[in-house]
Amino acid sequence: xxxxxxxxxxxxxxxxxxxxxxxxxxxxxxxxxxxxxxxxxxxxxxxxxxxxxxxxxxxxxxxxxxxxxxxxxxxxxxxxxxxxxxxxxxxxxxxxxxxxxxxxxxxxxxxxxxxxxxxxxxxxxxxxxxxxxxxxxxxxxxxxxxxxxxxxxxxxxxxxxxxxxxxxxxxxxxxxxxxxxxxxxxxxxxxxxxxxxxxxxxxxxxxxxxxxxxxxxxxxxxxxxxxxxxxxxxxxxxxxxxxxxxxxxxxxxxxxxxxxxxxxxxxxxxxxxxxxxxxxxxxxxxxxxxxxxxxxxxxxxxxxxxxxxxxxxxxxxxxxxxxxxxxxxxxxxxxxxxxxxxxxxxxxxxxxxxxxxxxxxxxxxxxxxxxxxxxxxxxxxxxxxxxxxxxxxxxxxxxxxxxxxxxxxxxxxxxxxxxxx
Amino acid sequence: xxxxxxxxxxxxxxxxxxxxxxxxxxxxxxxxxxxxxxxxxxxxxxxxxxxxxxxxxxxxxxxxxxxxxxxxxxxxxxxxxxxxxxxxxxxxxxxxxxxxxxxxxxxxxxxxxxxxxxxxxxxxxxxxxxxxxxxxxxxxxxxxxxxxxx
Numbered sequence: 079x080x081x082x083x084x085x086x087x088x089x090x091x092x093x094x095x096x097x098x099x100x101x102x103x104x105x106x107x108x109x110x111x112x113x114x115x116x117x118x119x120x121x122x123x124x125x126x127x128x129x130x131x132x133x134x135x136x137x138x139x140x141x142x143x144x145x146x147x148x149x150x151x152x153x154x155x156x157x158x159x160x161x162x163x164x165x166x167x168x169x170x171x172x173x174x175x176x177x178x179x180x181x182x183x184x185x186x187x188x189x190x191x192x193x194x195x196x197x198x199x200x201x202x203x204x205x206x207x208x209x210x211x212x213x214x215x216x217x218x219x220x221x222x223x224x225x226x227x228x229x230x231x232x233x234x235x236x237x238x239x240x241x242x243x244x245x246x247x248x249x250x251x252x253x254x255x256x257x258x259x260x261x262x263x264x265x266x267x268x269x270x271x272x273x274x275x276x277x278x279x280x281x282x283x284x285x286x287x288x289x290x291x292x293x294x295x296x297x298x299x300x301x302x303x304x305x306x307x308x309x310x311x312x313x314x315x316x317x318x319x320x321x322x323x324x325x326x327x328x329x330x331x332x333x334x335x336x337x338x339x340x341x342x343x344x345x346x347x348x349x350x351x352x353x354x355x356x357x358x359x360x361x362x363x364x365x366x367x368x369x370x371x372x373x374x375x376x377x378x379x380x381x382x383x384x385x386x387x388x389x390x391x392x393x394x395x396x397x398x399x400x401x402x403x404x405x406x407x408x409x410x411x412x413x414x415x416x417x418x419x420x421x422x423x424x425x426x427x428x429x430x431x432x433x434x435x436x437x438x439x440x441x442x443x444x445x446x447x448x449x450x451x452x453x454x455x456x457x458x459x460x461x462x463x464x465x466x467x468x469x470x471x472x473x474x475x476x477x478x479x480x481x482x483x484x485x486x487x488x489x490x491x492x493x494x495x496x497x498x499x
Numbered sequence: 500x501x502x503x504x505x506x507x508x509x510x511x512x513x514x515x516x517x518x519x520x521x522x523x524x525x526x527x528x529x530x531x532x533x534x535x536x537x538x539x540x541x542x543x544x545x546x547x548x549x550x551x552x553x554x555x556x557x558x559x560x561x562x563x564x565x566x567x568x569x570x571x572x573x574x575x576x577x578x579x580x581x582x583x584x585x586x587x588x589x590x591x592x593x594x595x596x597x598x599x600x601x602x603x604x605x606x607x608x609x610x611x612x613x614x615x616x617x618x619x620x621x622x623x624x625x626x627x628x629x630x631x632x633x634x635x636x637x638x639x640x641x642x643x644x645x646x647x648x649x
Binding site for chain 2: 091092093094095096097098099100120123124134135136137138140163164165166167169170194195196197
């Protein structure tokens with residue numbers, strides 16, 4: 079791809095009237111992408127939605143259908159598609175989901191769907207648009223299947239910071255700690271990983287950063303790759319699960335938001351990331367372990383002592399009401415292991431209802447991130463999806479592994495430049 | 500001169516008919532013009548900001564989607580100002596397209612609730628119906644003028 083900006087087609091209903099159009103445009107500009115409205119003629123609008131077969135009443139949704147059809151049928155070119163509509167609009171939610179499915183089934187264009195309200199900011203949209211842009215712009219890098227040289231990946235998440243050092247396709251050093259000060263946490267995990275690997279910073283040939291603190295740490299380390307966690311995590315997941323060919327679904331239940339990514343041949347096709355409410359995230363499991371008086375690392379083993387906890391009333395849709403049901407369950411005399419399992423079941427249920435409805439689940443289903451070490455959560459997700467969920471080794475380091483793997487795409491070029499110099 | 504709310508509010512044809520027969524049309528042109536001519540905003544194309552859906556809370560509750568509330572912040576004040584209304588049911592997209600069906604339902608309901616002269620017509624399906632359609636609108640607007648002078 080040339081240096082022209084990545085062109086992302088905007089297929090939205092209500093964005094301009096919600097006052098967030100500027101947020102969408104700004105987020106796109108930050109990642110070097112350009113939003114555009116696909117132009118369609120009035121006659122095309124009339125025929126397109128009739129052909130599509132979904133009898134919607136809102137004209138803007140009819141227009142959305144016509145725009146999606148024009149792209150899929152090749153009359154308009156786009157590098158990525160952003161479908162969004164107002165949060166709480168049922169008619170738009172149906173259209174959004176069906177259009178996403180239609181685009182995924184009939185084209186290879188990456189697509190993300192989202193529901194917004196007036197409080198949606200450009201920072202919320204940034205990761206999603208960056209992922210769309212990355213898939214379009216860095217297809218070659220994303221296709222990398224083997225790590226070469228000595229590379230480092232740093233993942234600055236909302237809860238924890240991780241570092242991985244890889245050498246000749248092997249993980250040789252790891253570092254992990256809760257995120258406090260972003261740069262300090264990064265420096266600490268880097269020191270930990272370097273000590274374990276027996277390498278020095280000067281031995282590192284390329285660095286990749288990801289996660290919420292990626293820009294700050296990327297600048298601090300002069301990283302070769304600064305990339306959002308959606309594409310990096312999915313790359314790391316299929317690499318570690320040895321599922322780089324064919325389809326896979328990656329689920330990452332994070333500390334602040336959840337991600338579900340549909341991957342084909344190692345490259346993400348469609349994805350969703352926790353939207354308006356962050357209720358059902360890893361944070362709820364942290365609160366559960368705190369309330370039960372166990373460390374988060376012990377929650378998995380505790381929950382596995384229970385048959386599943388499905389009979390314990392628990393709802394993590396909202397973190398406040400979820401905590402209330404946690405307190406109620408304990409007060410009603412349920413055993414801690416059943417409450418732990420019920421919390422896992424509830425989070426899995428919310429992820430299933432909120433995220434997994436927006437991607438096409440294809441096996442293998444790979445769970446990654448720190449929460450994948452909570453066995454009760456993996457079991458609950460497997461039961462929900464009626465499949466054996468794969469948890470690869472080093473799954474808690476997934477972002478760092480993905481960043482180290484993708485960053486190795488820069489090694490050969492840097493070696494050649496060094497030789498010439 | 501009577502202030503007549505037109506539905507669809509984006510219909511240039513309706514707006515023109517109302518103005519031609521001596522009244523003031525209230526529609527998108529009025530509210531959107533005000534927005535895009537307000538200096539200081541930088542939120543193209545409509546120059547609407549997150550504050551607009553908040554203003555829309557006067558006409559629609561917080562659980563109503565933000566796009567509807569944003570639209571209501573444009574049309575709500577015009578409905579309040581309206582002294583008469585013309586509502587065209589099931590209009591062609593080319594006659595005037597207002598984007599959101601739920602906003603349309605709320606707007607028409609608010610206009611019907613208001614104790615003002617109102618003309619409701621089906622969008623014409625043939626040339627003959629079209630002639631009758633224009634004649635009915637003309638008569639309604641003429642009657643408004645008569646009522647005003649009486």
